[in-house]
Amino acid sequence: MPTKLTDFERQWIPKINQVLETEIAADSDQATLTQAMSYSVNAGGKRLRPLLTLAVITSLGDQIDHTLLKTSCALELMHSYSLIHDDLPAMDNDDLRRGKATNHVKFGAGMATLAGDALQSLAFQWLVDNDLDSQTQAALALAMSKAAGPHGMASGQADDIEFVGHQLPLEGLRKLDRNKTGALIVYAVKAGLIMGRVIPEKQQSLLTFAEKFGEAYQIYDDILDVVGTEAQIGKPVHQDAGKNTFPNLLGLDGSYEMLAQTVQDAEAALQQAQTELGIDTGLLDDFCGYFKNKDEK
Template identity: 70%
Template sequence: MMKMGNRLTNFTSEWVPKINKVLETQIAKDTDQTRLAAAMSYSVNAGGKRLRPLLTLATLTTLGQSIDDDVLKAASALELMHSYSLIHDDLPAMDNDDLRRGKPTNHVKFGAGMATLAGDGLQALAFQWLVDNRLSDDLHAELTLALAKAAGPHGMVSGQADDIEFEGTRLDLEELQKLDRNKTGALIRYAVEAGLIMAKVPGFQRQSFLKFAENFGAAFQIYDDILDVVGDEKTIGKPVHQDAGKNTYPNLMGLTKAYQALDQVVGQAVSAIDQAGRDLSIDTSLLKDFCSYFAIKDEKRHGKTTG
């Protein structure tokens, strides 16, 4: 669970139900095959923190932008892309996982074929939602290009391919960072980038925000690697101790140094978003509060239980 300050708690409480409403009501409207719609909706609405669309909305809020239904739909598109990646990651041909967010994985419930199609449908629908709204054509084009790069063969898919190709082969730190930057970090970076795009922030003013996003994404994967070692299935909603033989921070450098690496990249994320605030003379504390996602690490490190 996140340990959040009041501002982030209030922000999450306000926007997660609105994101969920879009996800719960719109997928079936855009799908004309009943079983496929059920499979797509099953994974999208199985739970989750909605971290990625929240980052987009928090970026917009930080930049003083209003959020209407069109912006909300475009932001929620990222959750469709993320859910597609999880469905495919769980497939028998990939990680062959049986549990996700405390529930049977999509292929366990619907079969591998329908699960594959559900992922395919969500990927395509994500791009549809980016443009099926009243945002300007310029924003449509920039958002679509950015998401295609983040999700495609130079981003998330590349990282997944590295994960498969090099399983059983020990990568060095630089190679592991590249894998994680693509597999996990690319969509998180896009989440912040999408907010910058919709807020029409000039390119030269985006760099500190994007550095924050890149370090946040790196921290997210290191944290996930650590949880596979010290977490429990009930708390995190998926099997643990599944990463033996995989390229993870604990496997590469041991648990203590993995915690140190996590501390380092979280610190870099905080420094970057503070710099973004100074650059634009704005309050970036809402985005900085997202780093509280990793606060649980101290309890795990000292062997305490979590709430």
């Protein structure tokens, strides 16, 4: 029987894709740059982050119009920028992403860098070039700035580079992942709360869910590098030797145990949110089904 999330994905992924496929070109006047930007944004992917934002808005009982949809899609632009730069020769030097040649392989390192830069800027444009009230626009822009910047994703990427070959303790690894991967996932939920006009004092339980979901997402990604195949995940596997990952620190069994506990913590936070906000969190709970335990692999 389809879960709530399956039905939700069927409804909204095509609409997310339509925005991303049709509205980037309207804001770019250089043909090759536009092609490079669109190439990575529309290379596939689960659209997890904008889906999370839309799921929060839906769980709060609000209707999603085109403005809320496009504003939610801004996060996918930011995420795509980070992947383009992460794949560059100066970073991970990866040749494959989502089963396709990476941006710099297709367009060259210079154009790929510019495509990432342009997507980052365009993400902020989409947050404010709309008919939302100025207070909501400012709150979204501030939240995304913090999530992507030197106290968020950029900080995590810097730790990832600096500590290659140096095993961080568990708390150091959690900090790295909280920033590198978790910050944009937390923003996804935060954006839904902002657009849903939930006051800050009522946001914490759903933000805790987001933090735990983001941590679980990275643990699972680390596990997939060990047990997955290139065909399954669309990029090379067994690439994390010498890097700070949960399997490298805790072993595979320990990573599965950490994943299970983290998912339980995320689910507990949703139960708290359901009580505190008086909402049905079943749709958000279905997101936790993304992770398979070791018996399901």
